[in-house]
Amino acid sequence: MRLPAPSLLRQNLLCASALGLLFLSAPFPQVQAVLHALLVLALAPRSEAPLVGALWALAAGWAVEGTLRLLPHLGGTAWADLTLVLFASWMAGRWPLEGLKGWLLRLAGLSVLHFLVVHAAVALAAGPHPWGWGWLWTLLSVPLWGWLSWRLLHAGSATGRR
Amino acid sequence: MWQSLALALLWVGHGVWVFLGPNPGRHWTSLADALSRPSQSLASRWQGWRSARRDAARSFAETRAENARLAAELAQLKTQAAQEAPALSEAEAAVRLLGLKRQIPLALASARVIFSTRPATYGGLILDRGADLGLVPDQGVFVPEGIVGRLWSVSATQAKVLPVDAPNASVAVMLMRSRATGVLQGLGSGRALIRYLSNQEVVQPGEAVLTSGLDRVFPRGLLVGYVAEVTQGDLELQVIVHLAAPLDRVSHVLLLPSQPPIEVQSPFLAPEQKVQRKRGKP
Numbered sequence: 001m002r003l004p005a006p007s008l009l010r011q012n013l014l015c016a017s018a019l020g021l022l023f024l025s026a027p028f029p030q031v032q033a034v035l036h037a038l039l040v041l042a043l044a045p046r047s048e049a050p051l052v053g054a055l056w057a058l059a060a061g062w063a064v065e066g067t068l069r070l071l072p073h074l075g076g077t078a079w080a081d082l083t084l085v086l087f088a089s090w091m092a093g094r095w096p097l098e099g100l101k102g103w104l105l106r107l108a109g110l111s112v113l114h115f116l117v118v119h120a121a122v123a124l125a126a127g128p129h130p131w132g133w134g135w136l137w138t139l140l141s142v143p144l145w146g147w148l149s150w151r152l153l154h155a156g157s158a159t160g161r162r
Numbered sequence: 163m164w165q166s167l168a169l170a171l172l173w174v175g176h177g178v179w180v181f182l183g184p185n186p187g188r189h190w191t192s193l194a195d196a197l198s199r200p201s202q203s204l205a206s207r208w209q210g211w212r213s214a215r216r217d218a219a220r221s222f223a224e225t226r227a228e229n230a231r232l233a234a235e236l237a238q239l240k241t242q243a244a245q246e247a248p249a250l251s252e253a254e255a256a257v258r259l260l261g262l263k264r265q266i267p268l269a270l271a272s273a274r275v276i277f278s279t280r281p282a283t284y285g286g287l288i289l290d291r292g293a294d295l296g297l298v299p300d301q302g303v304f305v306p307e308g309i310v311g312r313l314w315s316v317s318a319t320q321a322k323v324l325p326v327d328a329p330n331a332s333v334a335v336m337l338m339r340s341r342a343t344g345v346l347q348g349l350g351s352g353r354a355l356i357r358y359l360s361n362q363e364v365v366q367p368g369e370a371v372l373t374s375g376l377d378r379v380f381p382r383g384l385l386v387g388y389v390a391e392v393t394q395g396d397l398e399l400q401v402i403v404h405l406a407a408p409l410d411r412v413s414h415v416l417l418l419p420s421q422p423p424i425e426v427q428s429p430f431l432a433p434e435q436k437v438q439r440k441r442g443k444p
Contacts, residue, residue, distance in 0.1 A: 051165045054172055073184035079176035086169065125180040 005048060005092075006153045014043045014152055015056040022060060026067035033134025034141050036064050040081045040088075041110045042149035047093030050086060057085035076125035080118040084110065104146040111138050248413075255414045258306045263416060268381070268426060271295055271417040273321070280325060280409065287323040287412065292316050300379055302418035308385040308406030309333065309373060310415055325409050326386070327354050334377035335386050335403075337363070338370040346371070346386060349402070352409055354387065356401040363399060365392045371403050375424035382424050 018039040025032040044056040061078025065071060088110055097103055115135040122129055182189070195202075252274075263270045273295070279285030291297060293316055303310040303323050311331060314324035324331050327348040335356060336343040342363045344356040356371065369389045375382030391402040 049165075051168055054169055058172070058176070075176060075179045079173075079180045082173055082176055086173065121180050125183050127183070 005046065008046070008049060008052070011043065011046060011153065012052065012056075015039060018043055019056070019059055019063060022063050023067060029068075029132060030134050030137040032064065032067070033132075033138050034145055036060055036081075036134075037107075037111055037114060037138045038145045038149055040085055041107055041114055042146065043153070044085045045088035045092050047089050050089045053085045053089055054082050057081035071122060071126040071129060073126045076122035077118050079125075080114070080121040083117055083121075084114045087113075100147065100150050103150055104143060107146045107149075108139065108142045111135070111142060115139075252413050255305075259414050259416055262306045266426060268422055269419050271297070271419075272414060273297075273417060274414055275323075275412050276320075278410070284328060284330060286311070286314055286325055286328065287409075287415075289321040289323060289415065290319070292319045292321045294319055297321050297417060298420050301420050302380040302384075302422065303415045304380070304384055304418065305407050305412055305415055307408060308387060309380055310407050310409060310412055312379050313417070323415070326405055326407070327352055327409060332377075333380065333386065334374045335371050336374040336382075337365060337389070338372055339366075340364060343374045343376065344401070346403065352405045353390070354403045354405055356403060357398065359399040359401055361394060361397065361399060365389055365399060365401055367392060378421050378424075380418065381422045381426040383426070 044053040061081035273289040273291040277288035311325040333346040373380035373384040387403040387405040393400040
């Protein structure tokens with residue numbers, strides 16, 4: 001059974017909130033990594049409006065790199081986020097959601113892919129860099145932020161409840 | 163449509179921005195490096211080959227210059243050695259004369275041979291000292307190897323030596339073993355003939371011939387030469403003697419006093435074996 005897409009307003013509000021939290025969590029890189037993945041992989045993708053999601057993803061990427069203040073050339077994370085959000089949007093249109101389990105699996109796969117693409121793009125843009133452990137926190141906490149995003153995006157709809 | 167275009171522009175723009183990196187020129191530099199690597203390798207090899215050839219040429223030129231310098235130095239040394247050879251020879255002869263002079267208890271004088279007329283008929287040796295040194299005719303002349311002759315004429319500053327091998331020269335001699343005496347008469351070319359030796363005498367080739375002192379020119383016992391050939395004559399032995407003194411190469415001579423005593427200690431008494439070995443006889 002196909003789930004209806006959340007409203008654009010709700011999605012934008014959630015993205016804005018996540019972006020704000022992204023800035024606020026700059027002193028805590030692990031938390032920021034999780035919020036980053038939440039915004040890019042879960043909240044921003046929208047198959048009907050890929051441009052909006054792309055802008056949010058770009059904002060997320062620039063926000064992360066800007067607050068990190070570590071890389072000599074910014075833009076790698078933003079480009080990876082843009083790529084991933086476009087891919088996730090395409091996936092959302094190609095394979096519509098049917099339940100929380102599929103959603104969590106999709107987020108886990110996208111997290112791994114996001115981690116790889118981000119570091120590849122950053123390596124391309126800024127050269128060698130520390131990878132950190134944010135990817136592990138992100139992957140481990142997929143059930144948490146995946147469930148949270150599921151609730152936030154699809155709360156109120158009958159099919160959104162498990 | 164416009165959304166897709168905007169997305170494409172966004173993605174491509176960001177991608178280009180990411181790809182350019184912190185130093186956009188490095189990509190062009192690396193690309194140019196990759197493209198020019200073969201030519202750089204060739205140029206490097208070419209430069210290395212030229213450098214090696216230049217070094218080889220320089221070392222070759224240096225070697226040639228050193229060779230020329232060494233050749234010039236060798237020629238100079240040869241010339242110097244040739245120039246110094248007579249002086250060295252004279253010095254050596256002088257040293258030998260000095261040693262001989264110390265061995266003979268007589269008042270010996272020395273002189274230098276300044277000219278030789280031996281190739282001419284009745285030629286002789288011209289000494290650089292004459293009456294200025296108190297020389298008189300008939301003084302005996304000898305060198306460490308043996309007797310040379312006697313003074314034939316004396317001028318104020320020069321003297322002429324009549325060599326032993328001159329046809330008109332005669333020296334009283336005796337054979338070392340038999341002590342038989344005779345008169346040595348010159349035959350030229352460093353050879354002489356002993357006359358008045360009886361057929362009864364036993365003379366062997368290689369036997370030393372000494373002065374007998376009977377002519378009162380040379381004291382007894384100075385070496386004259388060695389017997390080279392012995393033939394039986396009708397009345398006397400024909401004994402050919404090779405003179406010991408190198409008359410053609412004499413540069414310094416010693417002069418005996420006039421009318422020396424018959425007996426003096428002879429410096430020339432050498433062992434017979436040594437004489438035979440020197441002459442190459444069995």
